Amino acid sequence: MNKTVVVIGSQWGDEGKGKITNYLSEAADVIVRFQGGDNAGHTIVFDNNTYKLHLLPSGIFDENKKNIMGNGMVINPKSLIKELEDIRSYGFKCNNLYISDRAHVIFDYHKVLDVLIEESLGDLKIGTTKKGIGPAYTDKVSRIGIRMADFVSDDFEEIYYKHLALKNKEIVRLGGEPISKDSLKEYLVIREIIKPLVCDTISLINEEHKLGSKILFEGAQGALLDIDYGTYPYVTSSSPSSAGVVVGSGLGVNKINEVLGIVKAYTTRVGEGPFPSELNNSLGDHIREVGHEYGATTNRPRRIGWFDSVLLNYSSMVNGLTGLAIMLLDVLTGINELQICVSYTLDGKIINSIPARLKDFSRCKPNYISLPGWSEDITNVKSFDELPVNAKNYLRKIEELVGVEIKCFSVGPDREQTIIMKEII
């Protein structure tokens, strides 16, 4: 049994991390988000209700769990308040939330800059979620960001005006309208609501670990969107890989027990960037519709492709995956022949890695193996043994190609449709 479990999106995000984290959170005492912000969209379905979380950790529904927003996050206070109101309207109290005093704050000027920078990039645009994530992390690294500790301090007004003046210069330079000083007022109201939640979460996590609490780390986005390991520059600005846990939460690297890679039974991507196994055809459209593959944050149609074991092997390597959770297996039901990308061909050579240069990655042609599909409804299966033989073979092939044990799989959106093959937490 593991005390600390990390849930990592192992492709380009949207793998179903919210569902798995929420499921595993039943056994956890503490749930931690360690990077990203409201660019994430975690969908959780239980008791016939669908909840969409962008910022709050997925254990928020159970008041006996501690939910921590770690120091590696960038938090838009306006979005946070709205999300808290939404979840509270369903009757959940949400008084089990702790926000790191070292987390950075996203202000309106970050969102405005996100849009202006994208526009100025023309063909080179990233296709961001326009939530101000990149500009907020840029300020963090440039050492001009405002952290939660400052946001809730008495000095905030002075700090805000200084930063606003600086940021308005950038906004004007990019052709935008400067943000009025009046914008402070709303933040002064919001911060009073947030103030009691802000604390030293680094000490809190370490104390919980010493007490023997089970801690679940909830990654957002995916390893291939990682600023270092991802398909740069078409990446997010944080570290959604397992390395980000240590930086973004303050728990030592030697305290991590399990790294569970969340993987779709196929592949999706939102925004720009190369995607060798992409299906630009009616089968891709079919999978998009059956899998409801539209962005939880932006509602953009997701790009669809076959499962790619080259990507997964890379992801497994950089994350140190110790287990796999295969999601959305039911979406593949009814497809006669399934393909898995097992290598790329680049300039006549077969390769098993991701080239650093995007131009080279864009030129990679996928090489596939084919497996027979299944037509039986699998949405009610309760164990691996109940799966049709072709579905079992498909899972076993993924396991063999990636070299990591499958510890659970999912056959539908409901919490009940998660089949655990091996104890995780």
Ligand code: IMP
């Ligand atoms: P940003 O994180 O808004 O800066 O967007 C950078 C890239 O990451 C874009 O391609 C986005 O579509 C992608 N991205 C950001 N968050 C998510 C997510 O939660 N799921 C999938 N893609 C994401």
